[in-house]
Amino acid sequence: MSDAHEQSPFIVNIREGGLECEVTVRAGMDLESTGEANCQGELRDLEIEITSDVNKRIAALILLHETDKEQEHRLVVAIGQEPQHGEDGRLELNTKLVGPIDSDIDESGCNSADAVLVHADDVDHYDRSAFILVEAGESLGTLHDPVSGVDGRSVKGETIAAKQGKALVLNMDESVVVKSCGAIEAAMSGVVVVEGKKIRVLQKLDVHGNVDFHTGNIDFPGDVVINKGVKDCFIVQASRDIVIRGLVEAASIYAGRDLELLGGGACREKGELSADRDIKARYLNECDLRAGRNLIVDKEIINAHVAVGADLMAPNCTIIGGSTYVTGACEIAEIGSERNIPTEITLGKEREAARLTTAADDLLQTIQGKLAKSQGEHDQLQHNAAKLTPTQAETMTELQFEIGTYSRLEGTLSSAVSGMDQAVGKIATVDLMVQKHMWRGVTIVLGDWEAFIEEPIKGPFRISMDSHGKPILTDLISDSSVELTAVARVRSRIVAEGADEAIAA
Amino acid sequence: MKILLVDDSKTMRNIQKSVLSQLGYSEIEEACDGVDALSKVGAFMPELLLVDWNMPNMDGLTFVKKYRQSDKSTPIIMVTTETERARVVEAIKAGVNNYVVKPFTPDLLSQRINETLEKVAA
Numbered sequence: 128m129s130d131a132h133e134q135s136p137f138i139v140n141i142r143e144g145g146l147e148c149e150v151t152v153r154a155g156m157d158l159e160s161t162g163e164a165n166c167q168g169e170l171r172d173l174e175i176e177i178t179s180d181v182n183k184r185i186a187a188l189i190l191l192h193e194t195d196k197e198q199e200h201r202l203v204v205a206i207g208q209e210p211q212h213g214e215d216g217r218l219e220l221n222t223k224l225v226g227p228i229d230s231d232i233d234e235s236g237c238n239s240a241d242a243v244l245v246h247a248d249d250v251d252h253y254d255r256s257a258f259i260l261v262e263a264g265e266s267l268g269t270l271h272d273p274v275s276g277v278d279g280r281s282v283k284g285e286t287i288a289a290k291q292g293k294a295l296v297l298n299m300d301e302s303v304v305v306k307s308c309g310a311i312e313a314a315m316s317g318v319v320v321v322e323g324k325k326i327r328v329l330q331k332l333d334v335h336g337n338v339d340f341h342t343g344n345i346d347f348p349g350d351v352v353i354n355k356g357v358k359d360c361f362i363v364q365a366s367r368d369i370v371i372r373g374l375v376e377a378a379s380i381y382a383g384r385d386l387e388l389l390g391g392g393a394c395r396e397k398g399e400l401s402a403d404r405d406i407k408a409r410y411l412n413e414c415d416l417r418a419g420r421n422l423i424v425d426k427e428i429i430n431a432h433v434a435v436g437a438d439l440m441a442p443n444c445t446i447i448g449g450s451t452y453v454t455g456a457c458e459i460a461e462i463g464s465e466r467n468i469p470t471e472i473t474l475g476k477e478r479e480a481a482r483l484t485t486a487a488d489d490l491l492q493t494i495q496g497k498l499a500k501s502q503g504e505h506d507q508l509q510h511n512a513a514k515l516t517p518t519q520a521e522t523m524t525e526l527q528f529e530i531g532t533y534s535r536l537e538g539t540l541s542s543a544v545s546g547m548d549q550a551v552g553k554i555a556t557v558d559l560m561v562q563k564h565m566w567r568g569v570t571i572v573l574g575d576w577e578a579f580i581e582e583p584i585k586g587p588f589r590i591s592m593d594s595h596g597k598p599i600l601t602d603l604i605s606d607s608s609v610e611l612t613a614v615a616r617v618r619s620r621i622v623a624e625g626a627d628e629a630i631a632a
Numbered sequence: 633m634k635i636l637l638v639d640d641s642k643t644m645r646n647i648q649k650s651v652l653s654q655l656g657y658s659e660i661e662e663a664c665d666g667v668d669a670l671s672k673v674g675a676f677m678p679e680l681l682l683v684d685w686n687m688p689n690m691d692g693l694t695f696v697k698k699y700r701q702s703d704k705s706t707p708i709i710m711v712t713t714e715t716e717r718a719r720v721v722e723a724i725k726a727g728v729n730n731y732v733v734k735p736f737t738p739d740l741l742s743q744r745i746n747e748t749l750e751k752v753a754a
Contacts, residue, residue: 508735515735517686517713521641523735528647531738 136162137169138201145281148175148205150185152192162189170205176284181205210279213292218311218326220268224259224319253361257342259319261328267311267319270297295324302328316348330367337373338363356390360398375400375414382406391426392416410444417478421455434478437554442562446470452478454551456558463566463580473572474590475555480547487544491537498533501526557598559590571615573598578615633749634659636678638669638695639711640687648682651738655745666690670698680749681708685716685723693723700727707752709744711736 136156140149150166152158158165166185167177175181184204191200261267276289297305303326304314313319317328330349334342337355344362345351351365356373357380363369366383373390377397380386386402391409400406403419410426417434424441430448433439438455445461450471463470473481505526508519515523557573561584569580571590576598578590587603590611598611611617635657637645645662652660661676663669665687681699685692696708710723710731720731730748732741 512735515713517734520713520734521644524647525643527735527737528650532650
């Protein structure tokens with residue numbers, strides 16, 4: 128047997144990881160009639176699956192060789208099936224969350240101001256928010272299931288395993304729910320924090336720095352902690368507690384529960400500090416403040432307009448200037464100053480109720496005036512009731528209707544005012560305890576009395592009402608009481624108003 | 633219940649509307665004279681009409697006569713003045729169910745409306 132006979136005419140090359148089998152027919156080979164069978168045999172030896180498709184390709188290769196034996200010919204005769212790899216489960220976040228998430232978000236959910244996608248022309252910079260706030264039930268995104276892979280097959284018939292998709296396991300707590308359809312929803316209102324596979328809605332908003340143009344105004348359905356201050360003209364609202372560690376400037380703060388101003392407030396008579404429950408403050412300077420319940424102040428209240436729904440507890444605090452309404456008890460170190468700064472303290476009144484009562488009284492007077500006018504005109508027509516012209520008859524009908532309407536309004540308003548007075552009266556207390564001094568220039572309003580302090584009074588003392596409803600001052604060292612008239616100029620506000628009206632008349 | 637107020641005085645219509653609101657009626661249409669009322673009855677299909685006597689363009693009595701040509705049953709209350717009281721019989725013959733004389737109080741109007749509706753329902 129010659130060398131030419133020993134050398135196989137075919138070169139078989141399995142490549143692409145078993146997905147292709149290429150056969151080369153050497154140049155100059157005379158395959159004769161057994162070419163196809165020989166080629167099949169060689170492929171079988173290599174365990175390649177011989178299918179009808181493979182046979183067709185072998186036939187084509189042999190035919191190609193027969194047409195030009197002097198050339199080398201090659202052809203891919205067997206093709207396997209590529210595996211289709213699966214896809215891992217993935218988290219698709221809503222557009223609202225995507226912008227800030229791509230940027231640098233810290234633990235609080237706060238991203239840098241540069242990452243906030245806004246158009247400078249059409250935005251109120253105070254309203255720009257660096258926080259992704261959501262309502263309970265709001266959609267956050269979709270959790271997509273993994274996609275399974277389909278195995279491939281080599282030219283030898285072997286399985287080529289496909290990579291299977293893995294489910295994405297989200298790290299979340301009860302603040303987020305994933306529905307069976309994959310929809311991700313906020314289970315509670317709050318700020319969204321996304322860190323990799325971790326997604327949460329926090330009910331406490333922790334602002335690391337100041338509330339300023341970096342954060343924008345804040346309106347949060349939970350607790351807010353501001354680690355620095357609040358700059359001019361910004362608004363912070365929270366449905367629960369607010370704690371501000373730095374200074375509150377001329378800003379507006381509204382807490383649904385308690386408000387803590389650890390750095391104090393210097394509002395320059397702008398903005399408003401308000402809480403439905405207690406307010407604690409280091410100091411208050413030129414602030415307009417409303418506490419639904421108690422106000423606790425450490426150092427001083429200067430030129431502030433303060434309304435306290437329950438007690439003012441400030442045993443080390445000085446109040447200088449401004450006006451202070453306290454519905455309940457009041458304990459203060461010092462009121463007014465040696466320079467006789469006018470300072471007004473109203474005891475046993477609720478500021479808003481007092482304002483509403485005044486407005487209602489004004490309205491009542493207007494209604495009573497109109498009622499009297501309509502009644503007068505009606506009475507005149509009534510004298511000629513039998514001889515009324517059609518126009519007069521219509522006018523009288525209108526007057527009767529007006530009288531009925533005004534009478535109803537008068538009754539409703541009177542009972543509302545008296546109901547409000549009674550409601551405030553139930554919680555109102557006249558009880559002012561002063562530890563150190565009350566200076567000249569101070570005016571104390573106690574129910575229907577006004578007391579003008581014309582000489583300093585040294586503490587500790589208490590001002591309250593005696594059993595006859597007259598204001599008295601009790602020295603807390605000797606425990607002896609005198610009528611307030613003994614130390615201050617006191618007048619009845621009812622008598623004073625009557626006198627004013629008489630003068631005006 | 634759908635009520636049509638026919639009166640050239642907006643104030644009077646407002647008074648009537650207010651009384652009707654207090655009685656719990658809120659589906660109220662207004663017309664400023666008989667012609668306006670005739671143009672509205674077809675679409676509005678009132679279940680009670682309060683009609684003033686003296687109006688420009690077409691007075692209340694003429695309106696009632698024309699309206700009764702097509703609708704015999706919907707109750708009508710005529711709003712009159714003392715000087716028209718003598719002609720009330722004419723109005724009743726024309727198909728008015730009840731009347732109220734100006735000046736009237738809201739209570740009297742309310743009473744007339746109630747008694748008219750009760751009579752019709754009986």
